[in-house]
Amino acid sequence: MSDNLILGGKEFRSRFFVGTGKFSSSRLIPDVVRVSGTELVTVAVRRVNPDAGEENMLKFIPEGVTVMANTSGARTADEAVRIARLAREMGCGNFVKIEVIRDMKYLFPDNEETLAATKTLAAEGFAVLPYISPDPVICRKLEDAGAAAVMPLGSPIGTNRGIRTRELIEIIIENSNVPVVVDAGIGLPSHAAEAMEMGADAVLVNTAVATAEDPVIIAEAFALAIRAGRMAFLANARAPRKEASASSPLTGFLGE
Amino acid sequence: MNIQDMIEKWNSFDFEGYFSKVTDGDIGNALAREHSDEYDLLALLSPAADKYLEQMARKARELTVRHFGRVIQLYIPLYLANFCSNSCVYCGFSARNRFERSKLSMDEIESNAAEIARTGMKHLLILTGESRKDTPPEYIADAVRRLRKYFPSVSIEVYPMEKDEYRMLKDAGVDGLTIYQETYDRKVYSEVHPAGRKRDYAYRLDTPARGAEAGFRWVNIGALYGLADPAKEAFMSALHAKYLQNKYIDTEISLSLPRMNEAEGGYHAKYTLGDRDYVKTMLAFRIFLPRAGITLSTRERAEFRDRLLPLGITRISAGSMTTVGGYDVHSADVPQFEVSDCRSVDEVVKAIAANGYEPVFQDWVAL
Numbered sequence: 251m252s253d254n255l256i257l258g259g260k261e262f263r264s265r266f267f268v269g270t271g272k273f274s275s276s277r278l279i280p281d282v283v284r285v286s287g288t289e290l291v292t293v294a295v296r297r298v299n300p301d302a303g304e305e306n307m308l309k310f311i312p313e314g315v316t317v318m319a320n321t322s323g324a325r326t327a328d329e330a331v332r333i334a335r336l337a338r339e340m341g342c343g344n345f346v347k348i349e350v351i352r353d354m355k356y357l358f359p360d361n362e363e364t365l366a367a368t369k370t371l372a373a374e375g376f377a378v379l380p381y382i383s384p385d386p387v388i389c390r391k392l393e394d395a396g397a398a399a400v401m402p403l404g405s406p407i408g409t410n411r412g413i414r415t416r417e418l419i420e421i422i423i424e425n426s427n428v429p430v431v432v433d434a435g436i437g438l439p440s441h442a443a444e445a446m447e448m449g450a451d452a453v454l455v456n457t458a459v460a461t462a463e464d465p466v467i468i469a470e471a472f473a474l475a476i477r478a479g480r481m482a483f484l485a486n487a488r489a490p491r492k493e494a495s496a497s498s499p500l501t502g503f504l505g506e
Numbered sequence: 507m508n509i510q511d512m513i514e515k516w517n518s519f520d521f522e523g524y525f526s527k528v529t530d531g532d533i534g535n536a537l538a539r540e541h542s543d544e545y546d547l548l549a550l551l552s553p554a555a556d557k558y559l560e561q562m563a564r565k566a567r568e569l570t571v572r573h574f575g576r577v578i579q580l581y582i583p584l585y586l587a588n589f590c591s592n593s594c595v596y597c598g599f600s601a602r603n604r605f606e607r608s609k610l611s612m613d614e615i616e617s618n619a620a621e622i623a624r625t626g627m628k629h630l631l632i633l634t635g636e637s638r639k640d641t642p643p644e645y646i647a648d649a650v651r652r653l654r655k656y657f658p659s660v661s662i663e664v665y666p667m668e669k670d671e672y673r674m675l676k677d678a679g680v681d682g683l684t685i686y687q688e689t690y691d692r693k694v695y696s697e698v699h700p701a702g703r704k705r706d707y708a709y710r711l712d713t714p715a716r717g718a719e720a721g722f723r724w725v726n727i728g729a730l731y732g733l734a735d736p737a738k739e740a741f742m743s744a745l746h747a748k749y750l751q752n753k754y755i756d757t758e759i760s761l762s763l764p765r766m767n768e769a770e771g772g773y774h775a776k777y778t779l780g781d782r783d784y785v786k787t788m789l790a791f792r793i794f795l796p797r798a799g800i801t802l803s804t805r806e807r808a809e810f811r812d813r814l815l816p817l818g819i820t821r822i823s824a825g826s827m828t829t830v831g832g833y834d835v836h837s838a839d840v841p842q843f844e845v846s847d848c849r850s851v852d853e854v855v856k857a858i859a860a861n862g863y864e865p866v867f868q869d870w871v872a873l
Contacts, residue, residue, distance in 0.1 A: 271575060272575020274577075274863055275859065296869055296870050299628065301626075323869075333871050333873070336871060352755065353756070354758045355755055409572070460575050460576065
C-alpha cells in the first residue's frame with residue numbers, strides 16, 4: 251500500500267524535509283540529501299546569490315529534489331509576499347515556506363502576518379506552507395486561505411528542545427484537513443519519531459542536522475527515526491498508559 | 507526604567523567590591539543557567555572567571571552554533587569622508603588633527619562601489635567623520651541610493667541623528683546602524699570628548715533607540731576598549747544591548763568589541779584589554795545574550811580573528827580600508843585607525859572555510 255505524502259499537488263515518498271540555513275558549507279547538502287532520502291529542501295531566499303556562480307546554494311541541490319524557498323528575513327506579510335515572488339522569478343519553483351518573524355529575541359513567527367501572506371500567495375498559485383506558532387484556530391484559517399500544509403513549531407527555533415507544544419500539535423493534527431509538518435525545535439531523531447508517532451505528516455529539520463558534528467550521519471539517523479515513527483503511527487501503536495491492563499479481567503467471572 | 511536611569515544606577519555600583527567577592531559557585535551558577543541575569547554577567551566578567559575560560563568557551567560555542575549555525579556573515583566598510591567637528595582625543599579624524607580632509611563625490615562613491623562589488627561583497631558599511639555640516643544626512647542618503655545599485659545591504663556608522671533623519675535614510679535604503687557609545691563612564695566621556703556636539707553623553711546613549719524606532723532592521727552598539735575600565739564598559743554595553751533587545755523586539759541587536767589601535771594624534775590607551783580578557787568579554791556577551799550578533803572588525807590581528815570565529819562571532823569585516831575611498835582612487839589619507847588584518851576578501855573567506863564555517867556574502871533580500 252502506498253503511503254506517500256501529497257503536498258501542493260506533488261507526491262513525496264520521504265516525510266523528512268531538510269532546511270539548509272546553518273550548514274558549515276553548502277557542499278554538504280548533496281551528501282545530506284543522499285543519505286536522508288529527502289525530496290524537499292528549504293532555501294532562504296536571502297541567502298541565494300545568483301551572481302555567486304559555483305557558490306550559488308541552489309547549485310548544490312540535486313536534481314529531482316523540490317526546492318521550497320523560505321521567506322526568512324521577512325517581518326511583514328508584504329515582505330514575505332515580495333520575497334516569495336522574487337524566489338519564483340529566480341527559479342525556485344512555487345513551493346514557499348512563509349516565515350514572518352518580528353520577534354528577533356525568540357524568533358516566534360507572527361501568525362497574523364503569516365495568514366495575510368498565505369491568502370495572497372495561495373491565490374497566486376503558490377503551494378504555501380506557513381510556519382506558525384501552534385494555534386489550532388489560525389490553522390483552520392490558514393487552511394481556508396488555501397495553505398498546502400501547516401507547519402507548527404515544536405519548540406522555539408534552534409532550541410532542539412523537542413515537541414514542547416505537544417498538546418496543541420495533537421489538536422492541530424486531529425482537526426487538520428491539510429498535512430501537518432512539525433517545524434522547529436526538533437533536536438534529536440527521537441523527537442522526530444515522536445512527531446511522526448503523533449500523526450504528523452512530515453517534519454522539517456535544520457539546526458539539528460546542520461550543527462551536528464557529523465551532519466551526514468545525523469541526517470541518516472533522522473531519516474530512520476521518521477520512518478520508524480511513521481510506521482508506528484500506521485500500526486496504530488498503543489500509547490503508554492498509567493494503569494496496568496490485566497490479562498485476567500477482574501470481572502471475567504460474569505461471563506458474556 | 508529607561509536606559510539613562512539604568513546606566514546611571516549601575517554607574518554607582520561598586521564593581522571592584524562585587525568582583526572581589528565572586529566565588530567559584532557564582533561562576534558555576536552563571537554557566538549552568540539557561541537565562542543569565544546581570545549578576546551572572548558580572549560573575550563572568552570578574553577576575554574569578556579567568557580559570558573558567560574553557561568552560562565559558564564551550565558554552566558560548568554551543569549557544570552560537572545553536573542560534574546562528576556555522577555561518578559567518580561578511581561586510582566591508584567604505585569611508586565616504588573624514589571631516590569631523592568633534593575633538594575626540596583618541597580618534598584620527600579629530601578636528602584637532604591637522605591634515606587635508608576629503609569627501610567622496612557621488613561619482614567617486616560609485617567607482618569605489620564598483621571596485622568593492624568585484625570582491626563579491628554584498629554587505630557594505632559606510633562611514634564618515636562626525637560632521638553634519640560637511641556630510642549632511644542628504645549627502646549620506648544620496649550616497650546610499652547610488653550604493654544600493656551594487657549592494658543589497660547598506661548600513662551606516664556616522665554621527666547621531668534625529669529619528670526623522672534616520673527614517674529618511676531608511677527610505678533611501680539603509681538597513682542597519684552602528685553607533686558606539688565609546689565609553690559608558692560619564693566622567694571619562696567628558697574628558698575624552700572635550701569639544702563638539704559629541705560631548706552630549708545622553709544624546710549619544712539614546713541614539714541606538716532612535717535608530718530602532720526609525721525602523722532600522724539591525725542596530726550594532728559597543729564601547730571602545732581602552733578609554734575606561736574594560737570590565738565596566740563590557741557590563742554596561744551588554745546591559746544596553748539587553749535593554750534594546752527587550753524593548754525593540756523587531757530589531758536585531760548586535761555588539762562589537764573594538765580595541766583601541768594607534769591613530770593619528772598619538773593618544774595612548776589608558777586601559778588595556780588583553781587577549782585573554784577580550785575573549786572572556788566576548789564569551790560573557792554570548793552567554794548573557796545568546797541571540798545577539800557579535801561583530802568583529804579588522805582592528806584585530808588575522809590569527810587572533812581566526813581563533814575567535816568559533817567562539818561567538820557572527821559577522822566579520824574583510825578587505826577593509828579605513829581611509830576615505832581607499833578602494834579606488836589612490837589614497838594617502840589619514841586612516842581613522844590602523845587595520846591589523848590586511849588580508850584580502852579571498853584570504854579571509856578561505857580562513858573562515860578552513861575553520862569549518864561558511865562565509866555568507868549575502869544575508870539579505872533587497873526588496
